Amino acid sequence: MCGITGWYTWSGADRTSERIERRVLKKMNDRIAHRGPDSDGIMIDDNCGLAMRRLAIIDLSPKGNQPMTSTTGNSTIVFNGEIYNYQELRNMRELKSYQFKSSTDTEIILALYECFGERCISYLRGMFAFAIYDHRTKDLLVARDRLGKKPLFYLYNKGLLLFCSEIKGLLEHPALEKRTLNEQSVHHYLRFGWVGHPQTIFNEIKKLPGGHMLRIAKDGSLRITKYWDLDFNEKLHLSYSDAEKRVKELVEESVRLRMIADVPLGAFLSGGIDSSIVVACMAKHSPVPIKTFSVGFDQERYNELAYARIVAEKYGTNHKEIMIAPDFVKDAKKIIACFDEPFADASSIPTWYIAKETRRHVSVALNGDGGDENFAGYTRYSNLLRARFIRLLPLPKKDLPRTGAARMFELLGMKNEDRFQQLHTMNEPSHVLKTTAEASDSLMGKYYAEPKTLLDKWLYTDIKTYLQDDLLVKVDIATMANSLESRSPLLDQELLSFTARLPSNWKAKGDKTKIIFKDAFKDVLPQKIIEKKKQGFAVPMNEWMRGELGDQAQDDLLSSPTESQVLSMLDKEKIARMFALHKSGTPNGYRLWNLFVLREWEKNYLQ
Structure with a gap:
């Protein structure tokens, strides 16, 4: 790179x-x-x-x-x-x-x-x-x-x-x-x-x-x-067993190709399905133990290190763990400054830390990004599929907190397209801005109409928006800030083109996700990894926003510098209420992080 x-x-x-x-x-x-x-x-x-x-x-x-x-x-x-x-x-x-x-x-x-x-x-x-x-x-x-x-x-x-x-x-x-x-x-x-x-x-x-x-x-x-696009509409005509075999072949080939380098390489290992399969394939093609790297937190509910150790032990990797302590606040502004646009995906924090440590040992690291987009791994897909069969319910009042029952009622009362976009929403602009006139939010809508089936619509839209503008940005910036090259075998174009043409119910059905992916590698992974509930790269943002980070964010967002264009757009009364609700127990940590990042970005690039 x-x-x-x-x-x-x-x-x-x-x-x-x-x-x-x-x-x-x-x-x-x-x-x-x-x-x-x-x-x-x-x-x-x-x-x-x-x-x-x-x-x-x-x-x-x-x-x-x-x-x-x-x-x-x-x-x-x-x-x-x-x-x-x-x-x-x-x-x-x-x-x-x-x-x-x-x-x-x-x-x-x-x-x-x-x-x-x-x-x-x-x-x-x-x-x-x-x-x-x-x-x-x-x-x-x-x-x-x-x-x-x-x-x-x-x-x-x-x-x-x-x-x-x-x-x-x-x-x-x-x-x-x-x-x-x-x-x-x-x-x-x-x-x-x-x-x-x-x-x-x-x-x-x-x-x-x-x-x-x-x-x-x-x-x-x-x-x-x-010059290129994915085609979800022209489905392949082959048996499930043949498709399963081909998925395994393509994944193994993709990993093998990404192991070509004249410098040391390793892998990010979260303990989830995707990165575990990548490490398993790397071990198969490597004559020496693979170097693997995992990141964890003091809070046990956010920690997947135990699962990463299971995979590391099975494949005899040279494994290292990085712990992020609650006093990370000193690095928060440094991480925000790496991104040239405001970027509120909080998983950029552990990604930055793991990239920093990994670069001390290797120059290239493979990752598991792409498994969710290829094989419908996000829990929102199974939730949305179930929601189709629930009778539509009336919307709650607009000013109800966006949590709990009110959130559920709101989502159930929407069209499929709007519901999908809402699940990606951090802050309703009208809930934090002074003006009620909102810009068009057609970012996702223009892709939603392309594929025919509902699940394919969600997959295609995520690939065109969330993957490209969030996940890939996060990995590129966090790794390159530390002069580390990151490679994504599960985002190989041949693999993507193949999986796009598979029937959607081979990927997700009911509460099951990544069906064909798990079946293809069922003899490779430990059963605990296959059965593990998806956790994602979550961070304890709600807890952090009740500590030093939250105090700093509140000072920044409720101050009154006249030269700030961002602060002139924000409604401080609404934001003050958001902080108060968060401190009293309503989880607004990610929404507040979104606003804090915007203000910090402005200091770096506009003022």
Whole structure:
């Protein structure tokens, strides 16, 4: 993994091409040095400047440094990610005439581009964000992997295209010295705890969605194209036993491909089904004990360490545990500052801690992300399936606390689509803002209509929104802040494409989830792991928000600095009531964390 940066400019009828300044480009690149501490480089040619920070994983020699120019001299690339089938691609008949100068996966992309142009993307199996500058046509191609595992932000305005792996790099450019808050994105953040693509928290900056590519020509014309999507509607015709066998084959292949590295690697092990299966597959393909890492809390109800130990012992891993003590508050602001947009998924806290400890031992860690999206593992799926058969009940009063019976009545009275979105909601914007005029919340609705069956609708919508804008952001930022590469075997494109075409009731039915996944690996995992109730990466936020963290949040949110745009939008009376209810026993910890993160983010990026 690495960090990439770029600057593209052009001349037009009303504009003279802006000169690319090496000093500014270097400053942008240096701002993301944590993503690639091993080396850096800059290329400037006419209307394009490319820069990158390298975390060396494949071919550790200087031959793998970037920006990398093809042996023909026709194109130059900066690339962040890993191409897991690069060894297979290198032997393609069409690439036999290309003179490779390194053994990197980076150069494979260059060779494919010179042979197939932008169609090169269709051959890539992995995670990536890259930019290729064509010295012949002066065009720039920018692409992001199918699911959006690797980030890519850009600004396109007034004869200028800037892009970077993180927003903080873009903010070093003078064009963004005066940036403005996107109020619709604030509404989305308050509701979900993250900002959905293609918008960002800033009006001037956009996200390139996963599965899309951007091409800009020397005249400044911009084209953004979707090159890939999942198909949940065309189902496969095969037996359950054949599908079960194929699931196991694809998972094992995906894990094996992600074990290719020229540096030490390990795995995050939570003790849940997904990470346990990944570790089991790694142990099968490794001649030496796997290094595994788990994180736990003092509060027993949030602790899964005992289950992680069962798997570690079964497969003889070199296992390490990290405990997060209640005094973590000193790191809270540091973790919040890693994210360039407000980001309220509290599991980013243990993810940051485990990444920090893991990096002391390895450079690459495999994880279990994707099992829930592939095989319908979230408990909300089984809850929603049951809710279909419950008679609709009237909605409660709007001002009732969003807990207990009132919450249940509210959900049961909604349409399926609204109920699904509500289960993702942290704060109703109207419950915390002064104004009652709310921005559109169509982030999830535009995906919901695509698949035919109800469960497929939920899976597809989660993959397009919650996975891309929450889970993948969390893992990328928390790991790269610690210069650690994280790989997700269960998000392999071949596996996803296969499972999307399986009947939905092979994944979840009644109160059962991950049915075919568990069946495929029933002879591999300890029975205690298979039977274990899903816990998720939960943290004791309600408890923390009744301690030092809550005191700090209350001081920040109820203070009155005149320069704060965020505080001017929030209704302090509503928030004060929320704090009072929380201290008296109504659990509002996650909602308060959502608001605290927004205010802390503003201090870092707007004031």
